[in-house]
Amino acid sequence: MKSGDLFRKVLLASTISLVLGSAPLMAAVTDQDIANDATTPNDVVSYGLGLQGQRFSPLDKLNTETVKNLVPAFVLSYGDEKQRGQEAQPLVHNGKIFVTASYSRVFTVDAKTGEELWQYDHRLPDGILPCCDVVNRGGALYDNLFIFSTLDAQLVALDQDTGKVVWKEKMEDYKAGYSNTAAPIVVNGKVITGVSGGEFGIVGKVEARDAKTxxxxxxxxxxxxxxxxxDGKDNGITGETNKSWPGDLWKTGGAATWLGGTYDAETNTLFFGTGNPAPWNSHLRPGDNLYSSSVLAINPDDGKIKWHYQWTPHDGWDFDGVNEFVSFDLKQTDGKVIKAGGHADRNGFFYVLDRTNGQLISATPFVNKITWAKGIDLKTGRPEYDDANRPGAPSGADKGQSVFSAPSFLGGKNWMPMAYNPNTDL
Structure with missing residues (x-):
């Protein structure tokens, strides 16, 4: 370890051998490498172990019988408790581990020894407005670049070998409440990400940039x-102005894309979840408040919305809708296979949609108690609200009356990702 480092390294010995084993040195990361990530266990080059977000590895050496044999190989610390939380998924390529940390930092270490190779500390300005901690959830690898987002709403590309900045672009103005904590993904040469800041009256978005420039x-x-x-020209309005928002509230409507997205190559579709509408108090904004608390299916070539499904119309509980949408093939009892996608929402329901058109297939409670809705109407796809359990106007006639909401705003499932096993369909 280098003298004076606050940084000590972490990984498990068996995990290193499984991932790196006898893997040869690899060249720059290509689109094909990313497309094959789920089936190539020698490295991890995308967030979610493949762009579909299934987080499934074909490795079989680590299983219920051998997991007890795992022992620490080295330990990695990002600093003391002042450095706050750690929510990033590491990436592994060319014998290196790349991982982001709080306060927009990046560490790269030798995957076998844990020796620090380089560290990048993004210079954050005073006055940043991170909503819900100063974490970062990871980066993207492409060509010889490591690309990640920052708390002052920038996207930064670093040289994988040296940690030097290759390019840096401003996504939005941090002084207006924008930030970013999501791990970007790379699809066909474009790095794609969203923004954070839905609590501060920003407008959510998804953007695609040339990953090399x-x-x-x-x-x-x-x-x-x-x-x-x-390409710098107008490309159509999202939805229809004021269709589901009163007055001018659509101008600061939230719907932040703070968890990032997934991609399905079969349908050539991006899936991005959106956060809660703004302001938080739902009595101020009657209507569905599109496209908040939804999943958007987006064409990665031009950014057009193909379809959407709104998990919680007129969200009054801060359920968001950003949790990952995982593509999988749903096998029916009659032998038919539906191109589907699964989503465990913070509102307590697990949804399965036809990923080609957004049609609802099922919506199943996965928590013990749900009070905000009595169920989901499978014909309309809309919740059957229990209006008595919607937070009301603070100045209304029911002021002081308790409202019990379950799940809480932290959700039946928070941002922590789920996984899908194609061998068991679980």
């Missing part, structure tokens, strides 16, 4: 009424 290709707002762009 950082140049903006397209941008798609996630609140109706806002104009998208493609």
């Amino acid at each position: 950082g140049k903006l290709v397209w941008m798609r707002p996630t609140v109706e009424g806002h104009m998208g762009t493609l």
Whole structure:
């Protein structure tokens, strides 16, 4: 360890051998490498172990019988408790581990020894407004770049070998409440990510940039009424202005894309979840408040929305809708296979949709108690609200009356990712 480092390394010996084993040195990360990530256990080059987000590994050496044999190989610390939380998924390539940490930092270490190779500390300005901690959930590898987002709403590309900045682009103005904590993904040469800041009156969006240069290709707002762009030109308004928002509230409607997205190559579709609408108090904004608390199916070539499904219309509980949408093939009893996607929402329901058109297939409670809704109507796809358990106007006639909400705003499932096993369909 280098003298004076606050940084000590962490991984498990058996995990290192499983991932690195006899893997040869590899060249720059290509689109094909990313497409094959779920089936190539010698490295991990994308968030979610494959762009579909299934987080399934074909490795079989680590199982219920051998897991007891895991022992620490080295330990990695990102600093003391002042450095706050750690929520990142590491990436592994060319014998290196790349991992982000709190306060927009990046560490790269030798995957076998844990020796620090380089560290990048993004210079954060005063006045950043991170909503819910100063964490980062990971980066993306492409070519010889490591790309990640920062708390002052920038996207930064570093040289994998040296940690030097290759390009850096401003996504939005941090002074207006924007930040970013999500791990970007790379699809066909474009790095794609969203923004954070839904508690501060921002407008959510998804944007795609040339992964090698950082140049903006397209941008798609996630609140109706806002104009998208493609190659610097207008590319159509998202939805219809004021269709589901009163007055001017659509101008600061939230719907932040703070957890990032997934991608399905079979349908050539991005799936991005959106956060809660703003302001938080639902009595101030009657209507469905599109496209908050939803999943958006987006064409990665031009940023156009193919379809959407809203998990919690007129969200009054801060359930968001950002949890990952995982693509999988749903096998029916009659032998038919549906191209489906699964989503465990913070509102307590597990949804299965047809990922080609957004049609609801099922919505099943996965928590013991749900009070905000009596169920989901499978014909309309809409919740059957229990209005007595919606937080009301603080100045209304029911002021002082308790409202019991389950799940809580932290959700039946928070941001922590789920996984899908294609061998067992679980």
